[in-house]
Amino acid sequence: MTNSQKEQIRQLRMEGETYEKIAVCLDLSVNTVKAFCQRNQLGGRRSVVSEKHICKQCGKVIQQIPHRKEKKFCSDKCRLTWWNAHPEKQQRRSEECFICPVCGKTFVSYSCKNRKYCSRTCYGKSKMGGIS
Numbered sequence: 001m002t003n004s005q006k007e008q009i010r011q012l013r014m015e016g017e018t019y020e021k022i023a024v025c026l027d028l029s030v031n032t033v034k035a036f037c038q039r040n041q042l043g044g045r046r047s048v049v050s051e052k053h054i055c056k057q058c059g060k061v062i063q064q065i066p067h068r069k070e071k072k073f074c075s076d077k078c079r080l081t082w083w084n085a086h087p088e089k090q091q092r093r094s095e096e097c098f099i100c101p102v103c104g105k106t107f108v109s110y111s112c113k114n115r116k117y118c119s120r121t122c123y124g125k126s127k128m129g130g131i132s
Contacts, residue, residue, distance in 0.1 A: 001032065009033060013042040057082040102126050 057078035073079035100118035
């Protein structure tokens with residue numbers, strides 16, 4: 001496969017053409033076109049870029065998959081970095097305040113309404129000391 005054919009395959013895939021149509025246009029095997037596309041992240045019907053979306057963290061262009069939830073980040077690393085830098089934007093479940101029966105410390109629990117102790121250390125102390 002020549003470099004010009006590779007470039008034509010990239011261009012045709014971005015326009016949404018199928019492997020079969022590209023193979024006929026360039027007089028190549030369908031499997032050759034399919035293998036090239038999959039090696040270069042051009043594979044599948046879903047990989048066609050519909051609109052340009054930009055990563056909230058690094059600004060890279062993100063490929064969106066049609067009929068799927070919109071991606072806001074290009075990678076897990078960018079997603080975690082952004083959320084760690086913007087904790088105020090996290091939507092948490094209802095918060096509940098509790099008082100630990102072992103140390104008397106007040107703590108907030110987001111997910112478990114049955115939580116009784118502020119830490120595993122206090123839980124361990126309660127089992128050793130007989131506090132319930």
